[in-house]
Amino acid sequence: MIKKVIIIGVGLFLLCVVLFGTSALSYVRTSAGYMTDAVRDSVPVEFEIQRARCMIKDLGPEVRRNMHVIAKEEVEVKRLEEQIAKANVTLQKEEGNLKRLRSDLQSGSDVYRYAGRNYSPEQVQVDLANRFERYKTRAATLQTWQKMHEARLRSLEAARQKLEGMLAAKQKLQVEVENLEARMQMVAAAQATSEYQFDDSRLGRVKELIADLQTRLDVADKLVNTETQFYGEIPLEQTTPDDIVDEVTKYFGDGQPVEEAIALH
Template identity: 50%
Template sequence: MLKKLVGTVAVLAVAGLVLSQSPLGSYLSTSCHRVADSVENSVPLEFQIDRARDMVRDLEPEIKRSMHVIAKEEVAVDQLNGRIDAARDKADQEKAEIMRLQSDLSGGANVFRYAGHTYSAAEVRSDLTRRFTRFKTSDATLDSLQQMRDARQRNLDAAREKLTAMMSAQRQLQ
């Protein structure tokens, strides 16, 4: 069985080499193109029209799916924009609070009073460290949300281009 397979592969390789290196390959290629052209020219016009109608009909479900994907991506991008705005506001607020605490600490006082409570400089420093850690996390979350939004926006743009191409093809076929 293996000998037959190797023999067949060898014969096909030699035949391909001979056909590609001789005018016989060119004759064979030209003959194939002529046969394909004559078959295409012999197809009745009604059949070609029916084929075009079928192609238009086949595009409609794909166009609807593409519109659904676009709507879904638009909603996702809008939601991400809302989350980004909220995260940015939160990060700005955290940054302002950190700056205020940093400013208070740099004043050199040992005791601080916030919202009716008294805190030592060590407690304020500890709170500042915790707030800065939370701020870094919030900032990383904001970056991640922006990257997700950008990826969704690219998907949305690609889906819109695909829809435009399909609708253009549909108009050409009609």
């Protein structure tokens, strides 16, 4: 089965070479890149944001591992500092003993007494030589420890800075992911708003209907007022004469010609 797949793959590659010549490889690379971009663009943004959150969460074990390394190194550095302090005390004491023996030998005595016992100058010289060799070895060891202490302090400081940088980068990534999520929600809200469709023609028809109803009501109101003016009751504010005949007679006068009555008025 694998052999068939290999043969088919080689055949397709040779076919591309025949069709496209020396540019076949560039076509293959371009097609692969295009397919990769297409697949990446087809992945939902929500999924990518969640994937980023998971990747940030996966940084936790690495951070804890570095914290453990730093804590262990701090313990080792403290222990080394204690060793250096103890070695300094020992060297100071041995230096005092060396100077004492040297001073005694410089006095030129035949016998030297230490801790209740007598020693010859030769014995003191041998002891001084042995002590001096041990002193030089311990001094060299102390110097090595001091250099080691300086190197480990530099390494410890570098590890602390690396951890602080990792924590700062992690926090920054978390903030950026939160910003991306907020932007995604804003885009989703904008897309939802753009999907709302309002039928302006229906709104126009409703406005037209309302205007028509208002016109009809205005016309009806005018008709009612007109009918009231022509066929309404006698207004109560103005008094009417008791006898219209008397008023007419009074207007024209008793038996006066019409022209004279008009002239009088």
